[in-house]
Amino acid sequence: MILALDIGNTHIEVGLYREGQYLDSWRIATGVHRTEDELMVYIQHFLNLKELNRRSIRDLAIASVVPNITRIFEKLSHKYFKKNPLVVDNTLDLGIEVDYEPPYSVGADRLCNAVAAFTKFGGPAVIVDMGTATTFDVVTAEGIYRGGVIAPGLETAAWGLHERASKLPSIALEFPPSVIGRTTEQSMQSGVMLGTVKMIDGLIEMIGEELSAPPVVVATGGLSRLIAPKSRYIQHVENHLVLDGLIQIYLRNRSLQGQHQ
Secondary structure: OEEEEEEOOOEEEEEEEEOOEEEEEEEEEOOOOOOHHHHHHHHHHHHHHOOOOHHHOOEEEEEEOOHHHHHHHHHHHHHHHOOOOEEOOOOOOOOOEEOOOOHHHOOHHHHHHHHHHHHHHOOOEEEEEEOOEEEEEEEOOOOEEEEEEEEEOHHHHHHHHHHHOOOOOOOOOOOOOOOOOOOHHHHHHHHHHHHHHHHHHHHHHHHHHHHOOOOEEEEEOOOHHHHHHHOOOOOEEOOOHHHHHHHHHHHHHHHHOOOOO
């Protein structure tokens, strides 16, 4: 069994995979000051919920955009599992080509999303990941990662309005009853929620024009199921796309560490 770790700026998703198949996952709030011992308490609790123990874990795989926490999980892996985890970067065999400058600057989460979407749906593909940032990643029909777009995420946009404008309240991330807001809250919801939908659809249109072919559009991230029904172009919503891509990359590269399931 493989323990897969998607380490983001806001949350860490801990996933369990057996023979490449998703079993379950849990989320932990990202905290840069946690120790490997504290994080192991959470992981041990998750394993207990599945009636598993540490010996059930054959290896660990990490996709991280927070270097300090990557190092903590590497310590955890060595200390508690006696494993050298696979950490995703552009030097691994990804199954796709990375055409981005410089290649090492592509986030591990974006690489995993691209690998998972291309493996499952082919290309050209656009992956829209709705997290702290809303990212768009583009893979061609030939399996070449071309790059994409990075925009503020829904929560980031709403928080920014509230924090930077003293009279604007915090809002629930819900769609307003109409585009024209009748209250301050509704007006902000219109700008944040409907504005995000139009941004997504507009960028997908422009990306499609550059690709000269209509892409398959895959959404992921915590708010994707809220936004996807309002979009004209999102065709698929995948809950664990980063983890799925992480496991696919692990399976392509596990021989580098001499690991076998």
